Amino acid sequence: MKALVATGYMRLDQIAIAEVPTPAPGPGQVLIKVEAAALNPLDLALITGAVKDMYPADHPLVVGMDAAGTVAGVGEGVSGYAQGDPVLAFTGQAGAVAEYTVASPGPLLARRPEGLDSLHAAGIPESGLTAVCLLRAVRLAAGESVLVVGATGGIGLYAVQLAHALGSRVIATATADDEEYLRGLGAGGTVDYKTAEVVEETLRLVPGGVDVVVDLVNSGERLTDTARAARPGGRLVSPLFGPGDLGRGVSPVYIGSFQAEPGDLADLAARVADGRLRVEIGARFGFENAVQAVVDFAGKHIRGKVVITTS
Ligand SMILES: NC(=O)c1ccc[n+]([C@@H]2O[C@H](COP(=O)([O-])OP(=O)(O)OC[C@H]3O[C@@H](n4cnc5c(N)ncnc54)[C@H](OP(=O)(O)O)[C@@H]3O)[C@@H](O)[C@H]2O)c1
Known part of the structure; x- marks a missing residue:
């Protein structure tokens, strides 16, 4: 099969579409005919080796971890899924930008409901599940105020919508170009991270400070600043x-890797299918332009998800 492959740690523009063996579904796995796959920052770091101490890549690495398509086969012992079922999945290093991938039934695989096409479904797993996990971990409640830093990205757009749906007052970072869009998703206020000082502007909007900060951008000591x-x-x-x-008694919660609970992915898919949750496809590429998709994701401001259609 054809897949977007890194044969070793390399620059993003050195990856290529190549022939690799089609995976066979092992016991407890389903084989997915991929129709669309989405990119996440971890994909870039796996290609370059930026996180190789924490997340070593198995080479050849098939790029991508978010896939949507249909079940093409099931391994031994799989129940609940059959050939032809429309699905979406977080595949981990099985790889998603490929004609086929494998995933395991459980919290990281779900059926696509009627009304959820592969293009939009592919944009859900990693970003959507991480947003759910972050809001759950911080126990965001109705009536609380929340600042989302990085609101225009993959996780951020879900965090804004899910926090709004919970009944929280949401302040979102956004440049002027994205401000109206963020307000349409439920942000009550926006702060331009390119022209304003995010903390000071937030304190102007919410004197005394927000109940919760969701910071998707900063790490290390820089979080002490956002925590203000x-x-x-x-x-x-x-x-x-x-x-x-x-x-100042601000409690930190750090999520090293998202933990999906059973039903989370199906719930996100259901919300998208019935219109309660929007998937923003900021850029769409055909399989033949998959390398460019990766390069653009790394270098350009793209609101929401970058999705590659593979068939
Ligand atoms: N622990 C986990 O399980 C887990 C899971 C998924 C992701 N992550 C990590 O979470 C982070 C966010 O992931 P993502 O998928 O949402 O990334 P993303 O899609 O690249 O989005 C990041 C967003 O932040 C914006 N941004 C950049 N600098 C900013 C600033 N100073 N202030 C406000 N916004 C700013 C970006 O806008 P511009 O385009 O203008 O730069 C972009 O819209 C990444 O570091 C990723 O590796 C962790």
């Missing part, structure tokens, strides 16, 4: 890592 946007005794949650003490 939280009220004393507030919470900060990040998918990256930072200090244990953020000052």
Whole structure:
């Protein structure tokens, strides 16, 4: 089969579409005929080796971890899925930008409901599940205020919508071009991260500070600065890592890798299918332009997800 492959750690523009063996579904796995795949920052870091100490890549690496398509076969012992079922999945290093991939029934594989096409389904797994995981970990509640830093990206757009759906007052970072879009998703206020000082502007909008900061951009000591946007005794949650003490009694919650619970992916898919949740496809590429998709994802401002259609 054809797949987008890195044969070793390399520059993003050195990856290529190549022939690799079609995976066979092992016991407890389903084979998916991929129709669309989405990119995430971890894909870029796996290609270049930027995170090789924490996440070593198995080479040849098939790029991508978010896939949507239909079940093409099932391994021994699989029940609940059959050939032809429309699905979406987080594939891990099985790879998603390929004609076929494999995934295991469980929290990281779900059926695509009627009304959810592969293009949009591919944009859900990693970003959507991470957003769910972050808001759950920080126990965001109705009536609380929340600042989402990095709101225009993959996780951020889901975090804004899910926080709004919970009944929270959402402040989102966005440049002027994206401000109206973010308000349409439920942001009550926006802060331009290119022209304004995010913490000071947030404190102007919410005097005393927000209950919760969701920071999808900063890590390390820089989180101490973002934490100033939280009220004393507030919470900060990040998918990256930072200090244990953020000052002023602000509690940090760091999520090293997202943990999906059973039903999370199906719930996200259902929300998208019935219109409660929007998947923003910021850029769409055909399989033949998959290398360019990776290069653009790394270098350009793209609102939401970059999706590659593979068939
Ligand atoms: N721990 C986990 O399980 C886990 C899971 C998934 C992702 N992650 C990590 O979470 C982070 C976010 O992931 P993602 O998929 O949402 O990334 P993404 O799609 O690249 O989105 C990042 C967004 O942040 C914006 N941004 C950049 N600098 C900013 C700033 N100073 N202030 C406000 N916004 C800014 C970007 O806009 P521009 O285009 O203008 O730069 C972009 O819209 C990444 O570091 C990723 O590796 C962790």
